[in-house]
Amino acid sequence: MTITIPERKAVLYKDIDILVVGGGPAGIGTAVAAGRGGSKVMLLEKRGFLGGNITAAYVETCNHFMHNLSFKTSGIWADMENAYRAQFGFSGDIRPHAPNRFSSEYLKIFLDKFTSDAGVEVCLHSFVNEVVMDGGTIAYVIIQSKQGPAAVRAKQVIDCTGDGDVAFAAGVPFDQGREKDGLCQPGTLNFRINGVDAVAMVKDGKDKLREIMKRFREDYRAGRTGLSCKRQDIPMGRLTENGIISYINYPCAYGIDPTNFADLSRGEMECRGYIMEMCEYMQKNFEGFEHIELASIAPEIGFRDSRRIHGEYTLTIDDVLSGRHFDDVIALYPQFYDMLSPDANMNEGSPQDKGYNGYICSYPKDGLYFEIPYRSLLPVGVENLLVAGRCISADHVAESGIRAISACMYTGQAAGTAAGIAVQKGLSPRTIDVKELQNTLRLQKLILE
Template sequence: MEIIRQQKEIEVFKTTDVLVVGGGPAGIGAAVAAARMGSSVILLEKRGYLGGNITACYVENANYFMAGTPFHSEGIYAEIEKGSKEKYGTDNIRECNPNAFNSEYLKVYLDEFLKDQGVELYFHAFVNETIVEDNKITAVVIQTKKGPLAIKAGVVIDATGDGDVAFGAGVPFEQGRDLDGLCQPGTVGLRFAGADVEMLSGSETDRLKEIGRDFKKRYRAGETGLKCRRQDLPFGRLTKGGQISYVNYACAYGIDPTDLSDVSRGEMECRQYIMEIYRYLKQNYEELRNIEIASIGPEIGFRDSRRIKGQYRLRIDDMRSGKMYDDVIAVYPGFYDMLAPDASMDGDGSLEGGGYEGHIYHPIEKDDSFQIPYRSLIPLNVKNLLTAGRCISADHVAESGIRAISACMLTGQAAGTAAALAVRSGADTDQVNIMELQECLRKQGVNIPYNQNSQNEKLQK
């Protein structure tokens, strides 16, 4: 393999207290929390807008699984959910998720919301390199049209989803399931226009759910003739104007989300699947006879990739048992959803020797919940780095619970608050006063319990 390394001087573009890399839910929560704690904050985003998978992949019905349960949105996520709806309204008429976002309105709202908090935003900023000296990140290098630029920060938060900053810093990571390293499939989102709203909303039941169930039955009977191996067909918003958003079908399997060739194949493959499901729905369901493709998601979205090794690896057994932690920074409903990397929908969804049989899905049961410890946000070997979102330290199945959009924002909110406390005190990220961090989060509207054994102000090694 031929290797070329060009040495060049890099301009220091900015210096800040807290640098957040990634403008999805985790990065938004981190940036807002740190700014409200009085830190100067820069947020870098690779796209031209904020919102992550909500806006790039049309995952607008983010908290649908909380409907009819004792759980509700909290913290900064609840604030955004309420504020965006109040300011820009909603055109969603599906009752199963009344709080679904309109992702186009949300893009505008998030611009305004973060600017109002004093967050300095930079779009189209791709992480190029992480510079580390004496186990501390001294700068993050981004690639721009004018060439590479360096940003220095007291604390860096990796909210990239793929753990790009931590990977660049040399932090060890896991990826995929234990059995074979395979990740869940990648999906390209889709919007239809022209659905018959009168027919879809005239039924006493949710007609889109019925169509999804009918499709699954036909697929399993071998009647569809479609190439995509996704066996079910969830739908998101239905608008007054006949638009169906978040058609969750086009899945590419066997993709490494960090591999250029794989991701390129996945993008093209998913667009072909979109065309086939479009034609199939038009031909087979009267309510969808006149649909047209309104838009195809601008990029493929992934459910998992790198999981950065941290001071505590959250396990699915921890979640199932309701394990409590002295350093809890978030409590989340006991919900997890892991699509089988091999597209199997059969089997009982159980763990067998580190592998999986079928689609592992666990809906919320009563008031079951799980806790996320702060240590899962602290990467190994780097003193001023935190992770947030789906790249925190967890096993593969546990990640399928923490990857939920509002869970990502909760871990981001905790990381941003902790980063601000670390900057204020001059401490490393693993020396933050835990009781102070928890009290700050409670004041921010986050449900942090007073665990029975929580007596230690600092983490026990």
């Protein structure tokens, strides 16, 4: 049964050049690029802080798979990483060979200034799930506030919500999950512990956590853990001198639609149960963990995929694997894919299996890259809308490559720059000169070839 909601009035809160919705890696890249380009930019974020999954799901590790590659990150990602390092160093991490780890908490503080330095007006607590269309153009984006709806009029809108919420509201078609059954990768509720024997973990320059993770996988596969959560890996992140492990990526809930509130409620609660079970398991089975306590649970369950918006071009896993060249390339990224099995199948699948026969994972190797075309950021049917981040137009397995945090920031940088050109020239993002976009990105030191 459906009901009709009575018509409402919304105050016009702002008239702006560029509106970015979603303050995760993609949204930050988009907003900073557009702000640095001289446009008037507003960034809306539903939570009380920026950072997306890095801060809200504790995914502090980011580019761990790029360690030891000759590929060097570039553009706004590199600016952010360098400026963060200058201020916070390695965030107290004492693990040897610790690559690219942020502290979710320091990053929240850092991003407030990083965005305001680029002239971005940030509005937190601003949830968007409604737009007002004028034909094929978004006339207004509606913020749902406690005081009622508020409207923002923008020349260009960029959807960086991860779930493609703005594009969905604008009626853009999308795919979600696997082709056959729509199942997405599991949701994961990361957590943090303290009380670990930090000295023992790094004794003699070794990284004992790596050994623990390896042994856990062996025990799980041999059926020795007795744990109820279906997960054979337990990636861990930053370890501090005073015994905090700030990122434990373990509890997984399967069969969750990341856009369905009833499913999300089930996922959060199911994962909290697994966290308790895991803490007890670690105390009993991991040497040096005898005195741990649960320090915190991430603000929200995190997702690796959900809606994938239909764009002018859909990037495929074959494009990724073949390193296909696109004339409208806007980002170059090390060849990478990483997809947890949507139905908890612990076998090793392959990209061709499309997620039906187990997990699929390949970390980057030197010299192998893939390109992301501009057309994958252009949703079909709407003139003043771009998408960036994990919801761009890609097939399910290709999405598991473009979802990498720094790749999301690259597509954001390209979208923000394209929107800036569109505003300056009074054009639609669809009709801007792509060569001009590419040259501008090169001037911003983004690597395209």
